[in-house]
Amino acid sequence: ATVVLYQCGTTPPVGGLAETSTALFSVPLESTAVASTSLLPFLRILGVEDRIKYYPEYATAPCVQKLVGCEGADRTMTPSWANATLYAAQAAEVEAVFADYADAPNAVAFSSFADAGLLERAEWVKYLAPFFNKEREAEAFFREQVEAFDAAKAAAAAAAPAVLEDRPTVAWAAKREYYSDEYPEAVVVSFANYKRELTTAANAAILDPSFFSFLEFSDPSLPDLNGTAGVTVTEDQVEFVLTDANRDDMMDLVHGLLELADVIVDETYAFDPASYGLANFTAAFELDGDPAGFPALADGA
Secondary structure (H helix, E strand, O other): OEEEEEEOOOOOOOOHHHOOOOOOEEEOOEEEOOOOHHHHHHHHHHHHHHEEEEOOOOOOOOOHHHHHHHHHHEEEOOOOOOHHHHHHHHHHHEEEEEEOOOOOOOOEOOOHOOOOOOHHHHHHHHHHHHHHHHHHHHHHHHHHHHHHHHHHHHHHOOOEEEEEOHOOOOEEEEEEEEOOOEEEEEEEEOOOOHHHHHHHHHEEEEOHHHHHHHHHHOOOOOOOOOHHHOOOOOEEEEEEEOOOOHHHHHHHHHHHOOOOOOEEEEOOOOOOOOOOOOOHHHHHHOOOOOOOHHHOOOOOO
């Protein structure tokens, strides 16, 4: 897809890319709709949140919530899959719609979440900036992120254990409730590339259960996850699907993994984050409030 931008007050381009482009926009944009929460931090960085007319349903940014509350009207962007007619009508009220996928004549795909690298995801701010004539701000922001990340890595390296094996092991885990047959109840242990980058930068080791299938032949105590019913191993996560019949066996595997972690990053989605705490974590992961055997919980952290 090709998107062509031209400065407001100038003659719209004709021919060439303008003729074959997916969409043509006069910039800076003054009114937008946002169908994906992943975009909102980038708009905040560029200082253009006030140009959003419709917001994604699960937006949590304080400024966005305040803007919605001040308007006194429903400003929720209807997903295209939920009501295509209403989505199209809302899209027609603004100059551009930013979404995960371009699914309207004036929609622009913004998929920073699909980039594997940590800084590469942050760099998407430079893709968004030209829509608002904010290229200079985007460049400055990204440069700051690179410098801050490099400084944090250097500080972690200076404080790292002298022996590689003494590095802490970090597990990124989430308990997912049942949403549908496609997304059943499960525990997910993630080792996505950007999480691996963060963990390595902190001079820690990420818990990657996918290696167990390769190590099982030399250490029979490790489960062969690829050969275990209810377990799905992909390139960036291991998913343990829970059913009434297999729950005990699946949670035994999960507990065995969490016992290997010195640090657990709980990525469980909390509908009320302010009330979510250690008790919720131990309940979700069926630890019965007993931290014994789990180094990450030994101090009640």
